[in-house]
Amino acid sequence: MSTSTTDTTQKHQATLDAAVEALHGRTFFAAFPENPSPEIYGADADKEGRASFKAHRDQRFTELQQGESAGWAGQEESPYEQASLGIEYPYYKPETLVQNAQEVFGQWRKLKPADRAALLTETLEGMKDRFFEIAYATMHTTGQAYMMSFQASGPHAADRALEAIAAGYEEQTRFPEETRWEKPMGKYNITLHKTWRAVPKGVALVIGCSTFPTWNTVPGMYASLVTGNPVIIKPHPKAVLPIAIVVAEVQKVLVAHGLDPRICQLAVDANDHLIAKELAENPAVKLIDYTGGSAFGEYIEGLKGKTVFTEKTGVNxxxxxxxxxxxxxxxxxxxxxxxxxxxxxxxxxxxxxxxxxxxxxxxxxxxxxxxxxxxxxxxxxxxxxxxxxxxxxxxxxxxxxxxxxxxxxxxxxxxxxxxxxxxxxxxxxxxxxxxxxxxxxxxxxxxxxxxxxxxxxxxxxxxxxxxxxxxxxxxxxxxxxxxxxxxxxxxxxxxxxxxxxxxxxxxxxNLTGGIYVNQNAGFSDFHVTGGNPAGNASFTNPEFVIKRFTWVGFREPIA
Amino acid sequence: MSTSTTDTTQKHQATLDAAVEALHGRTFFAAFPENPSPEIYGADADKEGRASFKAHRDQRFTELQQGESAGWAGQEESPYEQASLGIEYPYYKPETLVQNAQEVFGQWRKLKPADRAALLTETLEGMKDRFFEIAYATMHTTGQAYMMSFQASGPHAADRALEAIAAGYEEQTRFPEETRWEKPMGKYNITLHKTWRAVPKGVALVIGCSTFPTWNTVPGMYASLVTGNPVIIKPHPKAVLPIAIVVAEVQKVLVAHGLDPRICQLAVDANDHLIAKELAENPAVKLIDYTGGSAFGEYIEGLKGKTVFTEKTGVNxxxxxxxxxxxxxxxxxxxxxxxxxxxxxxxxxxxxxxxxxxxxxxxxxxxxxxxxxxxxxxxxxxxxxxxxxxxxxxxxxxxxxxxxxxxxxxxxxxxxxxxxxxxxxxxxxxxxxxxxxxxxxxxxxxxxxxxxxxxxxxxxxxxxxxxxxxxxxxxxxxxxxxxxxxxxxxxxxxxxxxxxxxxxxxxxxNLTGGIYVNQNAGFSDFHVTGGNPAGNASFTNPEFVIKRFTWVGFREPIA
Structure with missing residues (x-):
């Protein structure tokens, strides 16, 4: 039995409206508390999260619902232990993933922007329930300390995701779906019924980095999804688990609403070869978000026929x-x-x-x-x-x-x-x-x-x-x-x-005290807006979402 | 004595507000009547416009205020007469034009978006006074019939220009210039004063075509100008006069407000060589709008470090x-x-x-x-x-x-x-x-x-x-x-x-009667929005203006 999309849309409308308002107020706004305290997240949240993380170790990750895999792969090591995590993820051939995405494109793009936005907001609730598990997964892949692992990969990432959802929702609903256009011609009027569609560009790819596996991945992932593009998440092979959990949560919500989970797929590298290039060069892939080094970033930017968002290196x-x-x-x-x-x-x-x-x-x-x-x-x-x-x-x-x-x-x-x-x-x-x-x-x-x-x-x-x-x-x-x-x-x-x-x-x-130049607040600080070679990721100004779809109009005379 | 920018801003605020509203209503809106009737434009408007056009023939065009030229050039012929118009325009070396633009960049970018928008709206009034002169200039360069020459190069172009001004004004004022950001930290709050600037990308180039010398040029021209970029207009060598008149009107308004007229320059080709490539490849040129054939368009799109808007060929x-x-x-x-x-x-x-x-x-x-x-x-x-x-x-x-x-x-x-x-x-x-x-x-x-x-x-x-x-x-x-x-x-x-x-x-x-598939209405029909190889000019959706500037934020603790 599937959950009603209409109910979900109603459930999250207030959150979306508040997020859109926050985008334009740019004052402090956070939908997800950054304080990992038991008062907020529950007395056992930390303990359970740690246990859940431990349970993944030396196991296959079987939560994904994207079909039978061509094998299993995993290369993660804990910087705290300098030892393998022993986790394996299902491996799919790049062409399989792209074909899957193409197959489900029609289903996803035909939903209304408001419905997609609500479904995606729903997925953040699932992510929130696993913030501590994601925190430990982040610690033991990136080497971040506990507090940063929790905040950056959990609430801050979820807020950046919500920001992208809200921006995409706003941009797709900024122009009317239809209107009556009536032009006075002197003795008579010409009257047209006009409609418009925000048409997604196609299959989207997000290439993650090893240091911020969710924070740098979810903005592009949710920006592409909310604008109707099926998305393939290709994490860094050394930092898979945090985002694998997020993808699993997205797939759960899709399935619960009667949608195909392959609208959002995880693409892990094989143990013996990397697959980012093969995915990026596939002609069906139209959108690419990339975080990482400049050399590979410039290669991505140079690919023909792709809309690309990058966060590369900079000298601060x-x-x-x-x-x-x-x-x-x-x-x-x-x-x-x-x-x-x-x-x-x-x-x-x-x-x-x-x-x-x-x-x-x-x-x-x-x-x-x-x-x-x-x-x-x-x-x-x-x-x-x-x-x-x-x-x-x-x-x-x-x-x-x-x-x-x-x-x-x-x-x-x-x-x-x-x-x-x-x-x-x-x-x-x-x-x-x-x-x-x-x-x-x-x-x-x-x-x-x-x-x-x-x-x-x-x-x-x-x-x-x-x-x-x-x-x-x-x-x-x-x-x-x-x-x-x-x-x-x-x-x-x-x-x-x-x-x-x-x-x-x-x-x-003149920063002193508890605020630092490194910090970057969702809903307030624009991030990598494209003014220099460090990239054009642009979390989240309108450019970050509107380049992911195309406006197409239709018109017909009204008798 | 210079006109007050503040007065001009107040004068045009209602027009701008109406234009922004029209962008989102997408019902019929026209600030400039398309009917060339004497009731609207005056009993002698047509006659005077024709006389003004004739007065240009076999003369040097001396209305530009962009400094001493390196020579004179002109290659226009009337398709109606298959004879030269005999008009010469001042020729400037590409590096001179780019250097001029760089010199005046500071002055132009430091104006507030609302002031720039109002000044540019003022220039459309000057253009309107010359609609008939522009119409005859268009006829005798493009071969368009009289009615299309008037409508497409006059009111329709001016409406497309106003649309770009309005969109640019809206996008630059969609986020606050400043805010107080206050983050609760439990026992205390962190408070920052944040400000943002919409930073223009730099020198802009607009490359025009031979068939629609104003309609296809003014959107990019005004979109770059309203977002603070000085602009160089490089018309097709066979269709200069219509846009030369518009540039002259822009320069008049700039001068009247104490600004440097080189904020908007005309760049004609020399008689013995074309200058588009040299202009386009100049590293200081950051924005390029191009209308014309696909081969040159693809060359323009392939230039590194440029933001490019094209309208190339398509198969309809x-x-x-x-x-x-x-x-x-x-x-x-x-x-x-x-x-x-x-x-x-x-x-x-x-x-x-x-x-x-x-x-x-x-x-x-x-x-x-x-x-x-x-x-x-x-x-x-x-x-x-x-x-x-x-x-x-x-x-x-x-x-x-x-x-x-x-x-x-x-x-x-x-x-x-x-x-x-x-x-x-x-x-x-x-x-x-x-x-x-x-x-x-x-x-x-x-x-x-x-x-x-x-x-x-x-x-x-x-x-x-x-x-x-x-x-x-x-x-x-x-x-x-x-x-x-x-x-x-x-x-x-x-x-x-x-x-x-x-x-x-x-x-x-199902179009029949007095409305045709070729027609494309400002403020309602999106034009070339980037969904296929014909181009991404995108008159005028937000993409057309926001890619011309970058958001940059500043923050400082409030004690």
Whole structure:
């Protein structure tokens, strides 16, 4: 027996309306609480989530309802244990997945946008019930610490998904489905009955990354789905479980409403070969969302006949000009570079500091003092047993750890060597504290690429003018996803806003306390809006959804 | 003394609000009357417009205010006289034009969207005062008949421009400029002051075509301008005057408001070389609107780092299944293929007729009878001295005339040979009546490309199912901008809507009387929305404007 789509649509209308309103208010809005407290999620939620995660280990994942598989595959390892999770997922040939998607396209696209939006909102309830399970799955694939694993993969991701659903719903219902068009011709009128359809583009593909398996996947996934496109989710082979759970929940809701679960499919790589290219190049695939490195991202962007949304790499800057309290600034920045060991797309990398020092409450603090204060704050955080492991987490990939270890920047000065971060629970965790290198401002090639991981570069500039110029040039030419600036001078602030706006980079000013440049709030902060080479994912402005469908109109005279 | 921008903004707010409302109502709306009657435009408007046009002939066009030129150039010829217009325009090197645009970018982008929208609306008043002059300029460059020259280049173009202004204004003001973001953290709140800017992408280029020099140019031109991008208009070298007048009017308003006229520049080709490629490839050019042939359009689309809007060629179909009155249908279709001698992007080319005939008021009319009825209607229109010349106009380019003359489709049957159309005023006009060829449905290669000009192909199909399949396949694979269908069967109608919607092609059903498949109404009919290879100009849905700017946000704690 299937659940009525009409009932589901009515059930979620208020949520959708509130989400659309939030998109335009851009004040704080969250449909899913980020606090994993028992008061909110239930006394046993955490324990049950952990147990559910453990139950997946060394088992086949059998929750998917997308037909018989061609085999089983799984390559996940826990960065906390440096050991395999032992989970296998059904493997399907790329052409099977695309053909499945084509078969169910008609069924999905013929639903009204409001019905699709409601069904998809319903799936987020299923996801919410598994936030803790997803959190542990995220920890043990990405290396994120527990709190980030819960928040980023759970409520924050679900809010970003709801944001995409709401934006897609709004854009598809912004123009009338039909109208009577009556043109006065003098002695008579010409009258036409006109109708319009928002026509989805076709099969959609979402290629996930290893560090944020749900947060970076669900926006494109839900944006494509709400606009009527069947979607194939191709997670990073090292971070499958968190999004596999979400896909299973989507399939459950589809089946409950009498729809084909293959409207949303999971596509895992085979153990011996990757399938992203084969999927992406299939002519039936019209939409691709991609998160990951720039080289593969540019290959995706270069494919003909596809609408592509990317979040690639960027070089994020901090501009230090002046502030009121340097200690607070240093603590805030130390947290930002250390959070998840610098493995966030929004983590700052390049710190531009004037050689003349930073004006603090009216007095100049010499350059070297600023550098040492930053280094001390970084060290203090990493070595604090109550904070360090919970902020830095673990390193997702051995490659990242090697990058930190092997980094050689000719002519640079090592300000702080990397170290390990003792983890109270996981003795074998792959950890790495932040290293700091001072590089010459003339050696742009050393700081013009993303050094993914816990690496902080300090660049001594002639003055703030040079800092701004370098930060803006880097963003424009190499991409940037975030920028932090500290200044008490309103003219400097306006200049930074103007120059970074032309480089398409959002700027956080004078952050201290419990808010960080890395953080990015659904329903308020636009994310990667396309103004520089870092990508055009555009969570979530109208562009993120309207490029997924086409308006087509029909007209006929009314007698 | 400069006019106050604030006054201008207030002056046009009501017009803008009405235009935004019309965009969403999609009922009939026109800010500029299409009727060239003396009651509306003044007793002497036509006479004065004709005199103004004549005064341009054999003169240099000196109205532009974009600095000293590097020379003079002009290549226009009247299709009605097959003689040079003798008009020369100032020529500027491409790098000069781009540098000019970069210099004035700051000034233009820093205006508020509402101010830009109002200034641009003001320019349409200047354009309106010159509608008749533009009409004669259009006649004698494109070969359009008088009525189309007036309507398409004057009021319809101005309405399309206003539509782009309104859409751009709406999209840039859909999100707040600032907000107070307050996040509850349990014991305290984190409060940020957030601001956002719609950041224009940079220098914009609009490449015009020879047949609709204002209608196809002003949407992209105004869409780029309203979103803060300085624009360079590169008209087709054979159709400069109509848009030169519009650019001059824009520059007048800019100057009157104390702004640099180089915010909107005209870029004519040199007499000995074309400059479109050099302009398009300039790295500072970020936005390109292009109307014209597919080969150059695909080159433009392939340029890296540009946001591109194109209107290329398409193959438009008519599907004949059933109707109530075949005579009325034949008259309507004869008008559609003959209007401006088939030189419209929306003109139908391929007529799919079932071999079993067309059901007319319940009775089957044999295939050949239908074909002959269409041919008779086409002949009757071309030979009617009171209608023929005023509908068919003249042929813009000798190449088009040669295409009709030399067309050889192996194995096809000539149903109707082309002829001339006597023009009562211009004995030397380059004219050509519509030719009709019957081609085999199996010879898809013969009807899968646009045969620009007065060429009608009749394709005998097994049945309506084959007609629909061929029309949809052609649109999906080769592009289409319009489709006409005649059916009294609601299931067939729904099937056509569904299949053509997947091919991204709007369909007009059962048109008879004074409304034609070629016509496309501002504020109501979406035009070339990107669903097939004909292009993605998208007049005017949100995509047409939002891809011209980037959202960038700024945030700072509130103490």
């Amino acid at each position: 800057s901090i501009i230090l000009d002046s502030c009121d309290d340097l200690d607070k600034v240093a603590q805030n920045l130390a947290f930002s570079v250390s959070l998840y060991s610098g493995q966030m797309c929004t983590a700052p990398q390049n710190f531009f500091i004037p050689e003349g020092g930073v004006k603090v409450a009216g007095e100049l603090v010499p350059y070297e003092d600023v550098v040492q204060k930053l280094a001390a704050a970084v060290t203090s955080l990493a070595q604090n047993p109550k904070a360090g492991p919970h902020v830095l987490g673990a390193i997702q990939s051995a490659t990242t750890q090697e990058r930190v270890r092997d980094l050689a920047l000719e002519g640079s000065r090592s300000v702080l060597a990397h170290g390990t971060v003792d983890n109270p629970v996981f003795q074998n965790a792959r950890t790495c504290s932040t290293s700091i290198h001072e590089v010459e401002s003339s050696r742009v090639e050393q700081f013009s690429q993303e050094l993914f991981g816990p690496i902080m570069l300090v660049i001594k500039t002639r003055d703030t003018q040079e800092s701004i110029r370098l930060a803006a040039d880097l963003a424009r030419e190499h991409g940037a996803i975030s920028c932090g600036a500290y200044t008490t001078d309103s003219a400097v602030k306006e200049q930074i806003m103007d120059e970074m706006s032309l480089a398409g980079t959002p700027v956080s000013f | 179909s008519i599907i004949l299944d059933s109707c109530d009155d075949l005579d009325k249908v034949a008259q309507n279709l004869a008008f559609s293929v003959s209007l401006y001698s088939g030189q419209m992007c929306t003109a139908p080319q391929n007529f799919f007729i079932p071999e079993g005939g067309v059901k007319v008021a319940g009775e089957l009319v044999p295939y050949e009878d239908v074909v002959q009825k269409l041919a008779a209607a086409v002949t009757s229109l071309a030979q009617n001295p009171k209608a023929g010349p005023h509908v068919l106009g003249a042929i813009q380019s000798a190449t088009t005339q040669e295409r009709v003359r030399d067309l050889a489709l192996e194995g096809s049957r000539s149903v109707l040979a082309h002829g001339t159309v006597d023009n009562p005023v211009f004995q030397n006009a380059r004219t050509c009546s519509t030719s009709i060829h019957e081609v085999e449905s199996s010879r898809v290669e013969q009807f899968s490309q646009e045969l620009f000009g007065p060429i009608m192909l009749v394709i005998k199909t097994r049945d309506t199912q084959e007609s629909i399949r061929l029309a949809a396949d052609l649109a999906r694979e080769h592009g289409a901008i319009s489709c006409g269908a005649y059916t009294t069967d609601s299931a067939v109608k729904e099937q056509i809507m569904d299949e053509m919607s997947l091919a991204g092609t709007p369909v007009s059903f």
